[in-house]
Amino acid sequence: MLKQVEGSMAVAEAVAACRPEVICAYPISPQTHIVEGLSRMVKAGTLTSCEFVNVESEFAAMSVAIGASAAGARAYTATASQGLLYMVEAVYNASGLGLPIVMTVANRAIGAPINIWNDHSDAMSQRDSGWIQLYAETNQEATDLHVQAFLIAEELSLPVMVCMDGFILTHAYEQVDVPEQAQVDAFLPPFVPRQVLDPDEPVSIGSMVGPEAFTEVRYLAHARQMQALELIPQVSADFKRAFGRDSGGLVRPYRIQDAETVVIALGSILGTIKDVVDEMRDQGVSIGVLGITSFRPFPLDALREALAGAKRVVVLEKAFAVGIGGIVSSNVRTALAGQPTANYTVVAGLGGRPIGKDSLHTLFEQAGRDELEPLTFLDLDHELVERELARERANRRSGPSAENMLRDVGAVGPRLH
Amino acid sequence: MGAVPVKFYQVGSFAVGNRLLDPDLASVQSDPERANSLTSGHRACQGCGEALGARYALDAIMRATKGQMIAVNATGCLEVFSTPYPETSWRLPWLHSLFGNAPAVATGVAAAMHAKGRDDIRVVGQGGDGGTVDIGFACLSGMFERNDDVLYICYDNQAYMNTGVQRSGATPPAARTATTQTVGPEPGNVFGQGKDVPRIAMAHEIPYVATATVADLRDLEAKATRAMEFRGARYLHVLVPCPLGWGSASCDTIKVARLATQSGLFPVFEAVNGEVTSSTKIRHQVPVEEYLKLQSRYAHLFRPTRRDDVIKKLQAMADRNIERYGLLEPELAPAVPAAMSNEPVEVA
Amino acid sequence: MDKPFAITLDVGSSLANQTGSWRVERPMYVDLLPPCNQACPAGENIQKWLYDAEDGSYEKAWRTLVEENPFPAIMGRVCYHPCQSVCNRGKVDEAVGINSVERFLGDMALEQGWSLPVPAPDSGKRVLVVGAGPSGLSAAYHLRRLGHAVTLRDAAPLPGGMMRFGIPKYRLPRTVLDAEIKRVAEMGVTFELEHRTEHALDEMTAGGFDAVFLAVGAQIGKRAYVPAGEAARILDAVSVLHDVEDGELPLLGRRVAIYGGGNTAVDVARTAKRLGAEEAVIVYRRTRERMPANDSEVEEALEEGVLMKWLSTVKHADAGKLMIEKMALDASGFPQPTGEFEELEADSLVLALGQESDLSLLEDVPGLEVSDGVVKVDEHMMTGYPGIFAGGDMVPAERTVTVGVGHGKKAARNIDAWLRGGERPEPSKHPVAEFDKLNPWYYADAPHAVRPRLEAARRASTFDEVVQGLDASTALYEARRCMSCGNCFECDNCFGVCPDNAVIKLGPGNRFKIDLDYCKGCGICASECPCGAIVMVPEEG
Structure with missing residues (x-):
């Protein structure tokens, strides 16, 4: 049903339509509105046969989800940023045990310095956790991906993280076609767990595995993600048949036919990039966009195929690996191994910094001329960081960089001594 | 109250069984058909108190729930072995799942059962003292506070045994561990408040809290069974000596636990809705020294020089428990059926 | 279920891991000799019959008992129960009232008319038993069971010996005595009463007996020299008790003094009270602690008003009075005269200074050795003359009914071996289950059921039985106080306390077995066995 709705509420309604049996929640912005919505539905009795557990931490949230899932219940939780980090041990555990939990990550920066705004540092930190990671471009897609996520998760017995940009999506009111209960029921069969805690057929789940079998266990986890590479497009196709919408899949190409330059990105920024690409295409620039929906498993083949004709790729990412550079771009490089394609990494939008069309225009034009550095920090205040670096060179104990730089930009007044 | 005393037979209240006992009064462990929830072939050390305590508790719960139960285990010796x-x-x-999340995982299982309308399936969380009083404490407190329908059992062996005997929040003062070594002027663990989780559990006013040891099987079984009569969060704290970590003989596991109770160092009691309702009285009081000297983790209190000052402080702790829980007060006559009373009865 | 590899496992699969290989010591079930059994002069398997009695299997218990001793009802009244003195339960609370349970079983057998075991097939051998006291009767019983023909001769008109003519009725009602002797007679023992055996060897030869067991007892009261005036009335204890049994009331007077500190002295004092004496005073040269009489007898006598004069000897007896010298114990505990004298009013003085055997029937038996008034026997109870055995009060031993019964049994078994042309090997004994082998924690505190007593006022004037029996419930209770020292009683402790579930419960009566596939040898089962029936032994190799 089409409605004007906040992204979080659309997701909450989609999750509810998936008939979760256990939802656990711990508040952290910008994810809170989703679980608030779900808590209201459970309490009001519109979402039945569902336990809503107000846990004491994200670690507990994932742990409750683990217990629920192992007991055969469809389990859901949501988090972001520090919360995701706080539950990391359990995040790895859920995938290691092969429990099909679905979790929304409302992407947000990681501190310190503490910052509540959007980037992808949180989800990217969990790229190797063994979870499937799907990134939503729009609230419609975020909504749809949750429905697909339960299907994928339960089919493979693997947990799925649905990543949606904090605030940009979660708090945006827009028109979303929220899946109807009947549609979801037809699409998503009841959860039949692969393994379950059942007194009638007892098993021990979670053994200790030594060197003799650990590699094999890990290989099998990888193999299951490889299976997901086939399943995800299938589910997307099935979804399209059922709901009449394109959502999900591995990658989302946009005007990449014959494009010399292909911009690669994840999440909501794809919308802005597409606008810029449209404008540049109108100006005759050979440029296209490739959105990555499934970051884990990483669709190497799909990328290779999509980028076959490109001369260069610009990977614009909202997170980076300190000390080396791009995270997504290094994955893309793996896909393009052996190809002559130039690869530019652009780190943008950290901690919620807006990514303006003007900046992108300039960036893509530079890229088209191959004038980009391999690693670019979009809209970096070079003057500011140079001053700080100079200060550090002059005095090894120059005080906290963040505070110094904020003082430089006038955000913090000089302290009175 | 704990176990109903069966005084009639020569060992009725204390031994595991008796060939003459009415089957209804027999302990779970005396039953050849007991569940053996934890069966042979496990890799626990010789004389492991935790292996024993876990089987005692879980077999009793298996009986109480007619096998309709699920257990969630924290990382630790019990899990590894x-x-x-x-x-x-x-x-x-x-x-x-993990070291620090067993109470939360148990909550998840219980929530699943409730959502599925299978409240007949009961959930037990369990772990050692490290997983309970330290790393798992936040999850435990959360589970208590929400009053989730989970019985959590802590098998307390008073240190991190699985990693090689390091101090935990449950390690008693003066005890030697790998991180509280017997060097310097105050050898062993420091004197402090420790973390008295049974009392902390009571402060949550959960329906049922009890302590027990592997030295009193009937009491332990009675408490595990009684715990299943309640809904909501319940906590059972079981003292399980560790021959390896305590430096006691493997054959003395039960004896050491017994002396812990008979000295007053480990009070055995139960509490309903936050109030102590009964305590297991000391039968043959012993000075704490009797307990300490069986364990090499306290050897430095006796050699090379005797540390009467420290022993006195430990005795004071025992005395405080005796006072607080009335461990030497006369037992109130329990209202028991004639068949269980001290009076002679006919055998059918 | 589609179980993920290695993460999820099939329950109970650790049975594949046989932890028994860790073991350096293994537990072993043993049967130790309980102190009660060891102390029993009659060699009863007390622990076993208490075990049988515990579940109310009284006939089974009684049958176990009479394997060793055919007189439970008598024993339950007159035995001084050395078993109870050594009972390990005494260190926990109070000794098990073994004697009272024995009496209960004995009385029940009489009530129910249970009969003694059927004798073995006729051996063709004939044995003469001389003396129908406890020892002779016991020997006759055991010899009959072994299939031998037994002739039992006694000079008295009724069988029982000292049980009849020495022990007063208030301790042993004659109905009980007669009933238990009758049961032996019914096994086919030939009683020849009022037959004084003058020459043992002659009777053996004349009667064509293959063996003889002599148990003539010690029936002659020792006469100590007490200077006395002509009018002094001095009697001996054995005669007094015999006369009472025969219905002849001895003339003791209003005030009776009894000289001696043994059970006979106490019996006479209590008997005197019953015969109407206003005052019965026991005069003994040492202290109460050193008195040989059984403590419970002394206690009952005191309750009945018998007076005691400790550290006193009789220096002179006159009509109506005695001169007493006060004694003092020296460093080694012997009484020494002090030179202090006092007068004691007494109409009669009964001497209870011990008894001697009449061994005249052995005068012409070659090879026989007599010293200190008793006959020497070897470890098989045989005298120096092959085929002639002896026991009871006439051989060197403590003189009690129970010792006599034990001699009778031992002699019978040795006679049997001898008749069959061999020697009976000394049965090997298990190590004793001392208290420190037990784990007494497991025994609940339960004081023993004190047998109800006739109130003192009533018993002091009658010969009714003083000590009453237990009723069924108290007897059961008492039996269940047995700690089963050194013998598994299936308390399930080993089965329960094994951290490795390596003890197999074999079901009622079949005890337990160690599952060596999994036993790690921790030793908890042995430590926590209440009765010490498990020991740890090193693994070989």
């Missing part, structure tokens, strides 16, 4: 691939010693549905 029971489930090294490719073998498991468990004979019930069992899940191990």
Whole structure:
């Protein structure tokens, strides 16, 4: 049903339509509105046969989800940023045990310095956790991906993280076609767990595995993600048949036919990039966009195929690996191994910094001329960081960089001594 | 109250069984058909108190729930020695997730059961003292505070045994561990408040809190069974000596636990809705020294020089427990059926 | 279920891991000799019959008992129960009232008319038993069971010996005595009463007996020289008790003094009270602690008003009075005269200074050795003359009914071996289950059921039985106080306390077995066995 709705509420309604049996929640912005919505539905009795557990931490949230899932219940939780980090041990555990939990990550920066705004540092930190990671471009897609996520998760017995940009999506009111209960029921069969805690057929789940079998266990986890590479497009196709919408899949190409330059990105920024690409295409620039929906498993083949004709790729990412550079771009490089394609990494939008069309225009034009550095920090205040670096060179104990730089930009007044 | 005393037979209240006892009064452990929730072939050390305590408690719960139960285990000795691939010693549905999350995982299982309308399936969380009083404490407190329908059992062996005997929040003062070594002027663990989780559990006013030891099987079984009569969060704290970590003989596991209770160092009691309702009285009081001297973790209190000052402080702790829980007060006559009273009865 | 590889495992699969290989010591079930059994002069398997009695299997218990001793009802009244003195339960609370349970079983057998075991097939051998006291009767019983023909001769008109003519009725009602002797007679023992055996060897030869067991007892009261005036009335204890049994009331007077500190002295004092004496005073040269009489007898006598004069000897007896010298114990505990004298009013003085055997029937038996008034026997109870055995009060031993019964049994078994042309090997004994082998924690505190007593006022004037029996419930209770020292009683402790579930419960009566596939040898089962029936032994190799 089409409605004007906040992204979080659309997701909450989609999750509810998936008939979760256990939802656990711990508040952290910008994810809170989703679980608030779900808590209201459970309490009001519109979402039945569902336990809503107000846990004491994200670690507990994932742990409750683990217990629920192992007991055969469809389990859901949501988090972001520090919360995701706080539950990391359990995040790895859920995938290691092969429990099909679905979790929304409302992407947000990681501190310190503490910052509540959007980037992808949180989800990217969990790229190797063994979870499937799907990134939503729009609230419609975020909504749809949750429905697909339960299907994928339960089919493979693997947990799925649905990543949606904090605030940009979660708090945006827009028109979303929220899946109807009947549609979801037809699409998503009841959860039949692969393994379950059942007194009638007892098993021990979670053994200790030594060197003799650990590699094999890990290989099998990888193999299951490889299976997901086939399943995800299938589910997307099935979804399209059922709901009449394109959502999900591995990658989302946009005007990449014959494009010399292909911009690669994840999440909501794809919308802005597409606008810029449209404008540049109108100006005759050979440029296209490739959105990555499934970051884990990483669709190497799909990328290779999509980028076959490109001369260069610009990977614009909202997170980076300190000390080396791009995270997504290094994955893309793996896909393009052996190809002559130039690869530019652009780190943008950290901690919620807006990514303006003007900046992108300039960036893509530079890229088209191959004038980009391999690693670019979009809209970096070079003057500011140079001053700080100079200060550090002059005095090894120059005080906290963040505070110094904020003082430089006038955000913090000089302290009175 | 704990176990109903069966004084009639020569060992009725204290031994595991008796060939003459009415089957209804027999302990779970005396039953050849007992569940053996934790079966043979596990890799616990010789004389492991935790292996014993876990089987005692879980078998009783298996009986109380007619086998409709699920156990969630924290990381630790109990988990490691029971489930090294490719073998498991468990004979019930069992899940191990992490060190610090067993209470929350148990909550998840209970929530699942409730959502599915299977409230007949009961959930037990369990772990050692490290997983309970330290790393798992936040999850435990959360589970208590929400009053989730989970019985959590702490098998307390008073240190991190699985990692090689390091101090935990449950390590008693003066005890030697790998991180509280017997060097310097105050050897062993420091004197402090420790973390008295049974009392903290009571402060949550959960329906049922009890302590027990492997030295009193009937009491332990009675408490595990009684715990299943309640809904909501319940906590059972079981003292399980560790021959390795305590430096006691493997054959003395039960004896050491017994002396812990008979000295007053480990009070055995139960509490309903936050109030102590009964305590197990000391039968043959012993000075703490009797308990300490069986364990090499306290050897430095006796050699090379005797530390009467420290022993006195430990005795004071025992005396405080005796006072607080009335461990030497006369037992109130329990209202028991004639068949269980001290009076002679006919055998049918 | 589609179980993920290695993460999820099939329950109970650890049985594949046989932890028994860790073991350096293994537990072993043993049967130790309980102190009660060891102390029993009659060699009863007390622990076993208490075990049988515990579940109310009284006939089974009684049958176990009479394997060793055919007189439970008598024993339950007159035995001084050395078993109870050594009972390990005494260190926990109070000794098990073994004697009272024995009496209960004995009385029940009489009530129910249970009969003694059927004798073995006729051996063709004939044995003469001389003396129908406890020892002779016991020997006759055991010899009959072994299939031998037994002739039992006694000079008295009724069988029982000292049980009849020495022990007063208030301790042993004659109905009980007669009933238990009758049961032996019914096994086919030939009683020849009022037959004084003058020459043992002659009777053996004349009667064509293959063996003889002599148990003539010690029936002659020792006469100590007490200077006395002509009018002094001095009697001996054995005669007094015999006369009472025969219905002849001895003339003791209003005030009776009894000289001696043994059970006979106490019996006479209590008997005197019953015969109407206003005052019965026991005069003994040492202290109460050193008195040989059984403590419970002394206690009952005191309750009945018998007076005691400790550290006193009789220096002179006159009509109506005695001169007493006060004694003092020296460093080694012997009484020494002090030179202090006092007068004691007494109409009669009964001497209870011990008894001697009449061994005239052995005068012409070659090879026989007599010293200190008793006959020497070897470890098989045989005298120096092959085929002639002896026991009871006439051989060197403590003189009690129970010792006599034990001699009778031992002699019978040795006679049997001798008749069959061999020697009976000394049965090997298990190590004793001392208290420190037990784990007494497991025994609940339960004081023993004190047998109800006739109130003192009533018993002091009658010969009714003083000590009453237990009723069924108290007897059961008492039997269940047995700690089963050194013998598994299936308390399930080993089965329960094994951290490795390596003890197999074999079901009622079949005890337990160690599952060596899994036993790690921790030793908890042995430590926590209440009765010490498990020991740890090193693994070989």
